[in-house]
Amino acid sequence: MTLPWPSVTLRGILESSKEFAKKSVWTSLSCLKTFHLSSENFSLLCLFSIKALLSAHDTIALKDYEPVLPPMPEDLPDDEEATRIVCLVKNKQPLGATIKRNEITGEIFIARVIHGGLADRSGLLHAGDRIIEVNGFPVDGMEPEQVIQVQARSHGTIMFKVIPITERPVHNQTMLYVRAMTDYSPQQDPAIPCADAGMSFRRGDILEIVDQTDALWWQAKKLPSSTACAGLIPSTNLLKRKQREFWWLQPYQPHTCIQTCECVYLLTSFSSAGFRRSMRLCRRRAHSTTQPSCHTRCPSSCYSALNSPYEEVVRYQRHPEDVHRLIALLGPSGVGVNELRRRLAEMNPNIFQGPVPYTTRAPRGYEESGREYFFVSREVFENMVYHNRFLEYGEHKGNMYGTSIESAKEVLNNGKICVIDIEPNALQAVRTHELRAFVIYVKPPTLERLRVTRQDSYITTNYYVNRPFKDEDFQEMEEAARKIESNYWQFFDHVIINDELQDSCVELLTAVMKAQDEPQWVPASWIRPTSES
Numbered sequence: 001m002t003l004p005w006p007s008v009t010l011r012g013i014l015e016s017s018k019e020f021a022k023k024s025v026w027t028s029l030s031c032l033k034t035f036h037l038s039s040e041n042f043s044l045l046c047l048f049s050i051k052a053l054l055s056a057h058d059t060i061a062l063k064d065y066e067p068v069l070p071p072m073p074e075d076l077p078d079d080e081e082a083t084r085i086v087c088l089v090k091n092k093q094p095l096g097a098t099i100k101r102n103e104i105t106g107e108i109f110i111a112r113v114i115h116g117g118l119a120d121r122s123g124l125l126h127a128g129d130r131i132i133e134v135n136g137f138p139v140d141g142m143e144p145e146q147v148i149q150v151q152a153r154s155h156g157t158i159m160f161k162v163i164p165i166t167e168r169p170v171h172n173q174t175m176l177y178v179r180a181m182t183d184y185s186p187q188q189d190p191a192i193p194c195a196d197a198g199m200s201f202r203r204g205d206i207l208e209i210v211d212q213t214d215a216l217w218w219q220a221k222k223l224p225s226s227t228a229c230a231g232l233i234p235s236t237n238l239l240k241r242k243q244r245e246f247w248w249l250q251p252y253q254p255h256t257c258i259q260t261c262e263c264v265y266l267l268t269s270f271s272s273a274g275f276r277r278s279m280r281l282c283r284r285r286a287h288s289t290t291q292p293s294c295h296t297r298c299p300s301s302c303y304s305a306l307n308s309p310y311e312e313v314v315r316y317q318r319h320p321e322d323v324h325r326l327i328a329l330l331g332p333s334g335v336g337v338n339e340l341r342r343r344l345a346e347m348n349p350n351i352f353q354g355p356v357p358y359t360t361r362a363p364r365g366y367e368e369s370g371r372e373y374f375f376v377s378r379e380v381f382e383n384m385v386y387h388n389r390f391l392e393y394g395e396h397k398g399n400m401y402g403t404s405i406e407s408a409k410e411v412l413n414n415g416k417i418c419v420i421d422i423e424p425n426a427l428q429a430v431r432t433h434e435l436r437a438f439v440i441y442v443k444p445p446t447l448e449r450l451r452v453t454r455q456d457s458y459i460t461t462n463y464y465v466n467r468p469f470k471d472e473d474f475q476e477m478e479e480a481a482r483k484i485e486s487n488y489w490q491f492f493d494h495v496i497i498n499d500e501l502q503d504s505c506v507e508l509l510t511a512v513m514k515a516q517d518e519p520q521w522v523p524a525s526w527i528r529p530t531s532e533s
């Protein structure tokens with residue numbers, strides 16, 4: 001049924017809306033009855049869209065626009081430099097600009113406009129504009145804090161009189177994404193120009209750098225970002241300088257490192273290669289000695305604070321025809337890294353496989369070179385060490401053991417997904433263009449949950465192979481986890497809290513498949529290698 005369009009009646013109503021402009025639409029509608037509308041027409045006019053139309057009409061008819069801006073100043077001298085009057089309506093957002101004072105002339109300038117903030121979106125204020133007045137108050141000679149107070153006191157609208165900068169710098173900003181390799185809090189940084197405009201971040205966060213115009217203070221957003229407004233963060237150079245200063249202020253401490261272990265490779269009954277049963281015993285022993293006996297390719301044993309505080313990253317999706325990404329698991333001893341890895345390999349040995357380690361020891365009767373180990377001479381082994389071909393290597397009972405890059409690559413080149421467990425110090429060795437490791441950190445659950453879930457589990461200690469867990473084992477695990485997290489959190493692509501074993505297995509499988517099939521942030525050097533990578 002086509003509804004008859006009540007054109008005559010509607011025009012009458014619009015007229016009545018003008019007459020009763022300040023009254024609400026409901027008031028207008030109540031008048032309808034005086035026009036003796038049919039009930040059909042009346043219900044049509046009660047439709048939400050018609051009411052909105054009438055309301056909009058009334059507002060426009062009355063020229064009732066909000067907010068009312070203050071009148072333009074009339075007393076502008078003819079010889080005054082070209083000024084711009086900028087009126088902004090204050091809302092709950094900060095203005096989104098910082099100011100600075102020229103210490104010689106006392107003039108106040110806009111130091112920077114925060115990307116996506118109120119001032120930026122107005123398009124009327126720019127870095128370098130000189131502020132003459134705020135709400136009619138001349139600001140020359142004032143301290144920046146005083147100017148901010150004038151601005152903060154104003155309600156509704158705020159009026160700036162500015163001399164616009166004559167030559168605005170051309171911004172050739174290129175998209176830059178970085179992974180933060182350190183924590184930063186603007187509230188604890190006395191040097192930041194405006195702490196409220198600062199943005200805190202934690203190691204591992206992905207940041208989109210939206211403005212690098214200032215050599216010292218960049219503007220960035222944390223991804224995934226829900227806000228349009230950027231925040232101030234220190235530039236690479238500034239953060240490096242801060243780190244150097246902080247480093248020099250620290251009291252000297254002899255170098256300590258989580259991994260000073262003696263590597264030992266013991267095969268379980270599971271037939272796949274590369275499964276170390278436990279490194280718990282050798283780590284403990286090594287901690288009580290001064291001589292580290294396990295080595296990695298990483299030249300410095302810790303990712304020192306003097307390295308770059310930001311790592312440039314790009315979004316990368318593996319092409320289905322490319323080799324898979326290496327999956328590197330790490331976690332404190334006893335947390336279940338090997339258990340998870342073993343279960344993953346058992347799920348589908350045709351897809352998941354560990355690399356075959358190298359050793360200088362003689363093969364046992366049942367062992368075959370290339371299956372349990374590659375059996376090589378000490379000379380060959382040392383040559384491989386010399387050429388940096390090991391991800392990790394060490395000595396146990398006079399024999400050398402090591403996991404080589406070639407072993408991992410061989411698994412990948414065969415179209416399989418290579419899953420290895422590593423010590424934190426091997427992170428640098430696997431995060432390379434050739435292996436493109438996806439790093440999964442296996443974190444212990446709370447002490448209470450460890451007590452519940454590990455009731456029937458066993459660990460290998462200095463004196464016992466497979467004894468039940470004790471409370472002190474859990475405490476040691478938590479302590480080791482804290483150290484790993486405080487030094488290496490920024491390198492983790494995924495974190496699994498190994499609480500219920502079954503859930504952890506499912507989460508591991510999901511993460512591994514996502515790493516292969518979905519876009520991930522990876523170091524830019526993997527995609528466009530530089531001479532350093």
Ligand SMILES: Nc1ncnc2c1ncn2[C@@H]1O[C@H](COP(=O)(O)OP(=O)(O)OP(=O)(O)O)[C@@H](O)[C@H]1O
Binds near residue numbers: 338498
């Ligand atoms: N979520 C879990 N719930 C219960 N038991 C678990 C869980 N994860 C692992 N375990 C058990 O804990 C014990 C230690 O696990 P695993 O050997 O994998 O440790 P690890 O992290 O490889 O440490 P290490 O390097 O010292 O061997 C094993 O008996 C394993 O079956």
